[in-house]
Amino acid sequence: MSAAAAPKLEFSQGDRVHVKDMTPANHHRTPWYIKGRRGVVLEFIGMYVNSETRAHGDSGMPELPMYRVEFEQTHLWFDYPESQSDKLWIDLYEHWLERDE
Amino acid sequence: MSEDKDRGGFFDTGWRPSGDVHRDEDGRPHDHPGVREDVGLGVRASRALAMHELLVEKGVIGEGEVDEVIEAVSKRVPSNGATLVAKAWSDPEFRTKLLEHPKETVIESGFVPEHNADIIVLENTPEVQHMVVCTLCSCYPTQLLGPPPDWYKSFSYRSRAVTEPRAVMSEFGLELDEKTEVRVVDSNSELRFLVIPRRPDGTDGWSEEQLATLVNRNSMIGVSAATEPGTD
Amino acid sequence: MPAVHDRGGWPTDDSIDREEHEWADWERQTQSFRTVLDSKGFMNVDELRRGIESIDPAEYETSTYFERWSASIETMLVEKGVLTIKEIDDRAKALRDRWGYPS
Numbered sequence: 001m002s003a004a005a006a007p008k009l010e011f012s013q014g015d016r017v018h019v020k021d022m023t024p025a026n027h028h029r030t031p032w033y034i035k036g037r038r039g040v041v042l043e044f045i046g047m048y049v050n051s052e053t054r055a056h057g058d059s060g061m062p063e064l065p066m067y068r069v070e071f072e073q074t075h076l077w078f079d080y081p082e083s084q085s086d087k088l089w090i091d092l093y094e095h096w097l098e099r100d101e
Numbered sequence: 102m103s104e105d106k107d108r109g110g111f112f113d114t115g116w117r118p119s120g121d122v123h124r125d126e127d128g129r130p131h132d133h134p135g136v137r138e139d140v141g142l143g144v145r146a147s148r149a150l151a152m153h154e155l156l157v158e159k160g161v162i163g164e165g166e167v168d169e170v171i172e173a174v175s176k177r178v179p180s181n182g183a184t185l186v187a188k189a190w191s192d193p194e195f196r197t198k199l200l201e202h203p204k205e206t207v208i209e210s211g212f213v214p215e216h217n218a219d220i221i222v223l224e225n226t227p228e229v230q231h232m233v234v235c236t237l238c239s240c241y242p243t244q245l246l247g248p249p250p251d252w253y254k255s256f257s258y259r260s261r262a263v264t265e266p267r268a269v270m271s272e273f274g275l276e277l278d279e280k281t282e283v284r285v286v287d288s289n290s291e292l293r294f295l296v297i298p299r300r301p302d303g304t305d306g307w308s309e310e311q312l313a314t315l316v317n318r319n320s321m322i323g324v325s326a327a328t329e330p331g332t333d
Numbered sequence: 334m335p336a337v338h339d340r341g342g343w344p345t346d347d348s349i350d351r352e353e354h355e356w357a358d359w360e361r362q363t364q365s366f367r368t369v370l371d372s373k374g375f376m377n378v379d380e381l382r383r384g385i386e387s388i389d390p391a392e393y394e395t396s397t398y399f400e401r402w403s404a405s406i407e408t409m410l411v412e413k414g415v416l417t418i419k420e421i422d423d424r425a426k427a428l429r430d431r432w433g434y435p436s
Binding site: 029031033045046048049050054066070073076077080082083085086087088089090091092 | 219221236237263264265266267268279280281282283284285286287289290291292
Binding site: 147149150166263269272 | 338339340341342343344347348349350351352353354357359360361362363364365366368369370373378379382385387396397398399400401402403404406407411415416420421424425426427428429432433434435436
C-alpha cells in the first residue's frame with residue numbers, strides 16, 4: 001500500500017455493490033463464487049499495485065483503489081448450512097465493483 | 102513421509118543435492134553431507150534443480166545465493182506472530198497500535214513482510230470469529246507464521262473454508278457459539294492477515310513470555326482457539 | 334466451470350488432512366530459488382501465480398505444491414528466454430540418471 005493520497009474514489013463505506021461477472025483472460029484474483037454477487041463496502045483500504053498487470057511482466061503501476069467488501073454467506077451459497085449471520089470478507093480492486101442502486 | 106490426499110505426486114524426501122549440506126527439520130544446515138540414491142528424482146523436482154544448476158553455471162545467480170535465502174526463510178516461525186499476539190494481550194496500547202497500524206507495528210517489531218505485502222490484523226472476540234483462507238493459492242503471513250502448513254494449501258481447506266467454516270473449525274477442535282458471527286476472510290495477494298485469538302481465561306498476571314506459549318499457529322489463522330492453560 | 338486453481342466452494346466430502354509432509358531439500362531449494370529469481374527481476378510473485386494457473390488442469394490436480402512452483406518457474410524462464418526447454422530437458426535427464434528415477 002502506498003502513502004500517496006487516493007484519487008477520487010468511486011465507492012465509500014456502506015455502499016451496496018455487486019462484483020462484475022466477467023472472466024478476463026489475464027491473471028486476476030477475483031474468485032468465481034463472488035462474481036455477480038451483491039455485497040457491501042466495509043472500507044476503502046488503500047492504493048495497491050495492480051497484480052493483474054504485474055502478473056504479465058508489467059510494473060503494476062499505477063496503484064489502484066482497493067476495498068474490503070462484505071458478503072452474506074447465505075447470499076453466496078444455496079442452502080448455506082451454518083449460522084445465518086455469517087459473513088465473507090474479501091478485498092477487491094475498484095474496477096471489479098459496480099454500484100447497486 | 103506422509104501422504105496428503107491433495108498430493109498425488111512423488112516426494113523424494115531423502116535426496117540431497119550434490120555438494121549441498123544436510124538440513125534438519127527447521128532447515129538449518131548440518132555439517133555432514135548426506136545422499137540417498139535409492140529414492141530418485143521426480144520430474145518436476147529434477148527440472149527445478151536443473152534450472153538452478155544451469156543459472157548458476159551461466160553466472161546468472163551466485164552459487165550460495167539460494168542457500169542464503171533458505172537460511173533466511175528458516176527464521177520465519179510461528180513464534181514471531183505469537184510474540185505480537187502475547188504483547189497485544191498484555192499491552193492495550195500496543196494492541197491498539199497493532200490493530201490500527203499493523204504494517205508499521207510489525208516492521209517496528211523487527212519483521213519485514215514478504216513481497217512488501219500489507220499486513221492486516223483481525224481480532225477474535227466472543228462476538229466475532231475471523232478465519233483466514235486463500236482459495237486461489239496460498240497467501241499467508243509467512244514472516245509471522247512461518248511457511249503455511251500443508252492443510253492450509255490443501256484443496257479440501259481451500260474449498261470448504263468458505264462454504265462451511267464452522268464445520269472446518271469443528272474439525273480443528275473449535276466449537277463456536279451459534280451467536281458468534283463467523284467472518285471468513287479470503288486473502289488477497291497484496292495483503293496478509295494475522296488473527297489475534299481470544300485470550301484464554303485464567304491467565305491473569307501471566308507474563309508475555311508465558312502467554313506466547315498459548316498462542317498456537319492455528320489460532321492465528323483463526324481455525325482454532327488459543328491453547329488453554331494447563332493443556333498442551 | 335471455474336478455473337482449476339479457483340477452489341473456493343468446490344464440492345468435496347474430504348476432511349482436512351492435518352499431517353505435514355517432511356520437506357525435501359529440492360522443495361526448500363525451489364522455494365528460495367524463486368525468491369532469488371524475483372530479486373533479479375526474472376519473475377515476480379504474480380507471475381509465479383500466473384504460471385501456476387496456466388498448468389494443465391490434470392497436472393494441477395495431481396501435482397504437489399512445489400511441483401507446481403517448478404512448472405511455473407519453467408514457464409516464466411522459458412517465456413523470457415532465460416533458458417530453453419531443451420537445456421532443461423537435458424540437464425534434468427542428467428540429474429535423474431545420476432540420482433535415480435522414483436520407483
